[in-house]
Each structure stands twice: as structure tokens, then as C-alpha cells.
Amino acid sequence: MLLIPCPHCGERDESEFNYGGRVADFPELQADMSTWHRAIHLPDVNDPIVNEVWFHASGCECWIQVNRDIRTHEFQPIDKLDHS
Ligand SMILES: [Zn+2]
DSSP, X not given: OOEEEETTTEEEEGGGOEEEEEOOOOOOTTSOXXXXXXXXXXXXXXXXXXXXXXXXXXXXXXXXXXXXXXXXXXXXXXXXXXXX
């Protein structure tokens, strides 16, 4: 069970959230499949902290932005995004 820190609701179970994806620089749409595969599926082991957005669907219904350590799945809140 992962606990995600919502800036509005506090720490909540990940089952209350929808994963929105990484906030990252992705390749151009025309890039080859190998480039896309590396960008999406192979994290940079030299930088294990990934920046992600999550939607608190069963809570405040806000998008939040967090940093997650992919080695430990420890979350750190960054900011709330909006109330839409
Ligand atoms: Zn919330």
C-alpha cells in the first residue's frame, strides 16, 4: 500500500488516486520506437526521483504534483495544480 500526500487531504491510500503520468521531457512524436521505449519504460537510474501528477478522484478531486523515489516509492508533495 502506497500513501500519497495530498496537500488538501493529507496522506491517503493510492487507491483514491488516478495516475496522471510523469512530468517529463518526452521525445518528438516522430522519434523512433526505441527512443520512446527508453523515455517511457526505462527510468534514468542516475536520477531515481521522478516528478508525477496524480488526480485525487476519491478525495478533493484535485490534480497534485509529487516527487516519487522509484527505489522506495516514497512520495514528497510538490504543489497542488488546480481544482478542475
Ligand atoms: Zn486530496
